[in-house]
Amino acid sequence: MNSDQMFMQQALQLAQTAAKNNEVPVGAVLVLENKMIGQGWNQPIHSCDPTAHAEIIALRQAAKHLNNYRLIDTTLYVTLEPCIMCIGAIVHARVKRVVYAAADPKVGAVQSALTQPFNHQVEYVSGVLAEPCSELLRQFFKARR
Numbered sequence: 001m002n003s004d005q006m007f008m009q010q011a012l013q014l015a016q017t018a019a020k021n022n023e024v025p026v027g028a029v030l031v032l033e034n035k036m037i038g039q040g041w042n043q044p045i046h047s048c049d050p051t052a053h054a055e056i057i058a059l060r061q062a063a064k065h066l067n068n069y070r071l072i073d074t075t076l077y078v079t080l081e082p083c084i085m086c087i088g089a090i091v092h093a094r095v096k097r098v099v100y101a102a103a104d105p106k107v108g109a110v111q112s113a114l115t116q117p118f119n120h121q122v123e124y125v126s127g128v129l130a131e132p133c134s135e136l137l138r139q140f141f142k143a144r145r
Contacts, residue, residue, distance in 0.1 A: 004099050007031055007077040008129045012101070014041040014054065015079045015136055021046055025136045028054035028078040030062040030071065030095070037074070038062030054078060055086040059093055070094050079133040081108030081126070090122060097123040101133035 007029050014027025018041035030038035040057025044050050063069050075097040087109040105112045
């Protein structure tokens with residue numbers, strides 16, 4: 001298992017935590033120099049906060065850990081393609097790289113629906129553990145319908 005898969009596996013476990021809490025199952029892990037410095041899972045329903053996406057929570061945690069809002073040379077692992085809000089935060093934080101599992105054709109802002117050039121370009125890798133992350137999302141929404 002390579003490091004992308006290892007960290008995505010941790011993000012998938014966080015997504016499962018979100019699902020257990022009846023949140024959309026998305027998990028995120030932020031890594032610097034092969035060490036996790038932030039993590040999060042979706043919590044907008046529980047926290048009554050529309051910005052409480054997994055990515056935002058992981059970014060906030062990492063910024064506090066580093067005592068810096070710039071998260072230079074970090075990699076964000078997330079189980080679902082980030083939305084426009086999260087991509088905005090990722091760009092402002094200067095995250096170097098985003099690795100995501102499942103594409104989000106409706107509101108994904110990396111490659112899918114909403115792509116715009118920004119003043120900071122983020123490297124990205126998609127499809128890492130895409131099937132188990134996609135399956136978790138399918139099962140979550142199937143149970144809600």
